[in-house]
Amino acid sequence: MPVATYGVLDLTGWDMPRDGPIAINGQWEFSWDRLLSPEDFSPSVTPPEPSGFMTLPGVWKGHQLHGLPLPGHGQASFRLRLLPQPGEHQLALRIVAVNAAYRLWAGGKLIAESGVVGNTAEAETPLRSLVLARFESRAAPIDLVLQVSNHAFHRGGVQNAIMLGLPD
Incomplete structure (x- = not known):
């Protein structure tokens, strides 16, 4: 089963209809104390x-950052580049128990949110x-950008x- 490494998850050899859903586990890019959106990663900006990578x-x-442990409260952004299987597909992400609020974009489109990020x-x-968040895959890389804030838990x-599979 593929696992994300350094912010990239290669699914080119994973056949969703045959192999089933997959957990998009592994190393995501991690930006502590920043709420980044897809615009922050557009080709027109640097x-x-x-801050590093977080599993x-x-x-x-x-989590250690610059040799110091992070607190439980705060906010962060995560980014993962999906390299999907060839062809066009409808896909879905199943997201549960993100503490405490989040927003998630796939390919620059907001596809899921829970609570209000602050x-x-x-x-x-x-x-x-x-x-359950649905989005389209057209065989091109898809950036997932996830903002998470937690000031309550x-x-x-x-x-x-987070599980990735076919919408059904």
Whole structure:
């Protein structure tokens, strides 16, 4: 089963109808204390330097950054480049238990959100939910950009695997 390495998940050899859904686990680009959107990665701008890589599923509390452990509260952005199987496909992501609010884009389009992402507890509206987000794959690389804020729970991050599969 493919696993993300250095922010890239190669699915060119994974046949969804035959092989089934896959957890998009592994190393995602990680940008601590920044809420980045797809515009921050457009070809017309210099992309921001990530803080590093973080293995998802996982929580950022205790994650080492510049030799220091991160707190449970805060905000971060994650990015993963999917290299899909050839051909056009309808795909879906199953997202559950992201602490505490998030927004997710695929190929620059907002496809899922839960709660209201914020830089402070007052600006954030936490909501833990199960979301099935659909998007199209046209055999070109697809960037997933995920904003997560957590000012409500003990540990922030993505605690369960995000599953990728066919919409059914």
